[in-house]
Amino acid sequence: EEDEPPLDKGTGHVSSTLLEESVLTLIVQAEDDGSLLLESKVQADTAYHKQCETLIVWSENDTTELALSFQERAGCDEIWAKICQVQGKDPQTTTITQEMDNEENEEEERFEDIPDAAMPIDLPPCELSRLFEIREVIEGAMNSPIRRERLAVALQSENYIPQLIEIFHVCEDLEIRRIYTCSSISSRVYSC
Numbered sequence: 001e002e003d004e005p006p007l008d009k010g011t012g013h014v015s016s017t018l019l020e021e022s023v024l025t026l027i028v029q030a031e032d033d034g035s036l037l038l039e040s041k042v043q044a045d046t047a048y049h050k051q052c053e054t055l056i057v058w059s060e061n062d063t064t065e066l067a068l069s070f071q072e073r074a075g076c077d078e079i080w081a082k083i084c085q086v087q088g089k090d091p092q093t094t095t096i097t098q099e100m101d102n103e104e105n106e107e108e109e110r111f112e113d114i115p116d117a118a119m120p121i122d123l124p125p126c127e128l129s130r131l132f133e134i135r136e137v138i139e140g141a142m143n144s145p146i147r148r149e150r151l152a153v154a155l156q157s158e159n160y161i162p163q164l165i166e167i168f169h170v171c172e173d174l175e176i177r178r179i180y181t182c183s184s185i186s187s188r189v190y191s192c
Contacts, residue, residue, distance in 0.1 A: 010031070011030070012030045013028070023041055025041050026041075027039050028068070040060065042082070044086060046058055046098065048080075048083050048097045048098070049095065049145075050095045051149065053073050054069060054072070054073055055069050056079060056080060124137060126163035126164060131182070135184055164185065
């Protein structure tokens with residue numbers, strides 16, 4: 001069973017407001033009409049996770065997963081610093097603000113015991129003939145937060161995304177069948 005893609009509530013501008021009793025609230029207003037897309041109080045005991053330099057992810061009420069994706073790293077860093085301040089963390093050295101629950105801790109420990117989980121992700125050459133291998137590597141990295149983080153580092157350090165985009169354009173011109181594989185790869189990359 002595949003995870004459903006996250007619900008995209010739209011593009012907007014993120015700001016933070018200090019409310020009564022020093023409660024920090026994240027507010028996202030729609031870019032087009034200024035309507036409210038998100039209002040979320042930063043909780044001291046909620047685990048916030050900064051990923052891929054422009055993404056902040058957290059859960060509310062243990063049922064709703066939320067993510068803010070920033071166009072610019074500076075905007076992400078600014079909001080991240082405010083979240084870390086509420087939780088008493090150093091934004092320069094913190095990527096997860098709280099300990100994960102026991103199930104996630106057990107998963108992390110299990111992967112830490114496996115030498116492969118500590119190794120960087122080795123991406124295959126970004127070539128049309130290796131498309132299925134690329135998909136397998138990317139999908140295999142989605143099983144663990146450690147592996148997802150390593151995948152993000154590999155994608156960025158190897159300048160892989162522009163190469164994938166070029167392959168996607170080639171696939172559009174060649175065959176519809178490979179478009180599905182390209183779509184699968186891109187949805188996994190963007191969930192990183």
